[in-house]
Amino acid sequence: MSDWYRDFANSGFGTTITKQLGLPRPAVLRRYEPGEPLLPGPVVIGSAGEGRLREPLTQLLHAAGIHVQSPVTADGATDGEKPAAVILDATGLRTPGDLSSAHDFLAPAIKRLRPSGRVLLLADPPADADSPAQAAARQALDGLVRSIGKELLNGSTANLLYVAPGAEGALASPVRFFLSGRSAYVDGQVVTVTAAGVPEGEDDETPLAGKVAVVTGAARGIGAAIAKVMARDGAHVVAVDIPAAGDKLAEVANEIGGTALQLDITADDAPQRLIEHLRERHGGVDVVVHNAGITRDKLLVNMDAARWNSVMAVNLQAQLDITQALLDADGVLKPDARIVCVSSQSGIAGNRGQTNYAASKAGVIGMVRAWAPQFAERGATINAVAPGFIVTEMTAKMPFGTREVGSRINSLQQGGLPVDVAETIAWLAQPGSAGVNGQTVRVCGQSMLGA
Template identity: 50%
Template sequence: MSDAYLSFANSRLGSVITSILGLPQPQPLRRFSRHQPVLDGEVLVGAGPQPGLLEALVASFSAMQAKTLAHDSLPQWTAIANAAGLMSGRWAVGDAPGMRVDALVFDATGLRDVVDAEPLYHYLHDAIRSVRPSGRIVLLGRSADGCVNPGQAVVQQALEGLMRSVAREARRGITVQLLRVAHAAEPMLEGALRFLLSPRSAYVSGQVITLTSPAGWMGAKVDWQQPLAGRTILVTGASRGIGEAIADVLGRDGARLVCLDVPQAQAALDTVATRLDARGVVLDITADHAPAELAALAAEMGGWDGVIHNAGITRDRTIARMRPELWQQVVAVNLQAPARINEALLTAGALKPGARVVCLSSISGIAGNAGQTNYAFSKAGLIGLVRSHSEAFASRSMAINAVAPGFIETAMTAAIPFAIREAGRRMNAMSQGGQTIDVAEAVAWLASPASAGVNGQVLRVCGQSLLGA
């Protein structure tokens, strides 16, 4: 559904009126198109004392062919980067203002005390206005369990509040994230940066993502143009909406697809499957025989490399008015079916090593929502599912994560009454709803080897929604 206010606010007259009235001024977000480089312009690199990721950053930026600049907090970057064949220079020499950049990346992994954060304050203070619209800001830190003393744990946790506040202030389609990199997870940095710095993460902001080093990880050579080439992935609920967008993006990234939907959606499913040269499966995932049927199909196809549990329904009522069948239907489709299917696939050995499962949760499962008790229960349950199963998946060299969309422009949200819909759309740092492609890009990243080191986590695709913040 189109967002008429977004178009109006970006017209000549609309921008004047919205500015005078102090109304939200959503920026049209830049989205990824095939063969586009990760970044068009420069990355301004800064760091606090004892940065732990400079080598990994040099390797990542070299592989991305990104151009970098050194902030005053990291003057040694110029020499390090140039020695690695990365063209680099100083930013804002003397009193000269710094040039505009596409991204800010600050290595805060060495911060051990609150006073160590001063270079970060200066860096953000100096540079935030120099980030171009739809630019990116990534702070790199450590997680509490990687901290050697309480002082370090304090300042590393403090980064979260800083990052979330900068994300609310940045506006102009700029996203801000905190990436916590565990010791030994440095090789995973490139895949995460490629997602977070590129337009693929257009509607992901204010997020904390942790990279760990998966046990027995041997490294994976990723074809960055086709990161899913050679992988077979099941997408449930693929005939329309977010599921269709996921199938499109996974197909674009090289996956061989199995697209599933209910019998009532067969015509639309056939269209999607034909377009993507995918295998169409007509099946109700709540049917008793569904898990065994899917496990048998996966085995027949030589095993699957991923499953996207996207199929979901709403049957909204307040808890007082909720009839038992409405509760049961929602819980059965959204939560029990994914759990049973995972179980069957794992038991049958039908998921290949390296397989990645992604569950579609929701902001409602994090923040709760009046009238959605059954839905919020099921979507919060999915978060429990990914967290509680992550170790078992890791022990098989696999990963399971969730994506929690906020307000996404779909048939479902178009049906919401106007006033509530407008409120839902604007209650986030981007002042607009997300597109189905934004969810699909996040799912595609989590389904690919580019997200190695991410397991048992929930990635919100919500434009930093105020709900559940």
């Protein structure tokens, strides 16, 4: 869907008017297209202290055909063109005093960052620090990166990876994601990467080749976008939705060469029916995306039990029941499986009139966090994505003022697209994302609402 204000602000006349009136000018974001390079320009890498990741980062980028520049000097000079990404290896931080070196590198480098650029910080987890001072220095990067994200212009983003010792081998997939156009609407996020076995030789174009992926709520909107991106990345998609959405579901499945399965996920026999389908038709499942969700909004004091219970049943209880059944079923859920659950910004920040919805989506985050150790024991992962304001047919029906405010109150000054959610889910579903487990990644353009 077109963003009328963004398109106007980036037109010749609109650019003049917005400058004169001091109005924001949302950028046209760099989104992923198959076959395009990881970045449209060089990368500059700097260190805070004696970092341990600079060499593996340089090797990773060289393998992707990316030129790595010399660090930017205080006067803004580099060894070439403006960088498309700025990376800081902050694994050498020992005290808050060391943060001055982060400033010294980042300030001139970011000043020269090209539009839709990427700023990526990497550090050791604060929980693994040897002293309170070291923990403070590492945690300081959290506030630093979120603030950088709110200062960047022209569609650029800033994110932080906490990389546990021994997790260097699991670093490639997260780094590629946050540098690429796949993360266009992911900004100001903090993700922890832990040590994990990662297969070698993963195809960047079709990382899900040979995988079977289930996507619930796949008939329309974000669910349909997820199904299409997963299929684009090589997966055979089992698209699931209620029988009432059967025609739309069949259209999606036919378009991507997948399988349509009409199923009410809240039915008592839904987990078993899904398991039987996966066992008999596909020999098991590699990826499950719990996307299906509903809203039944009302102020808490006016909300009846039916509204409360229906939202809990679809948004939370069905995810619990299906996931537990897959864990219990012998040989259906592959040992290195990926479960991705759709939460919401409302589950983090809350929202007036959505106590049932916000509670259910916060519950998803708690479920993911609690299950992560059990999944890790199997070599599998479970994560969540929390979308913010995503432009869909549903949001298009909102009152004009409400829709405009909702889409602008983020660092990128625009609403996201269903494909932005789908790209993040597809990344978490990749075999190379084995080091990301129990995490919740917001896809919200760094919304001003919530943490």
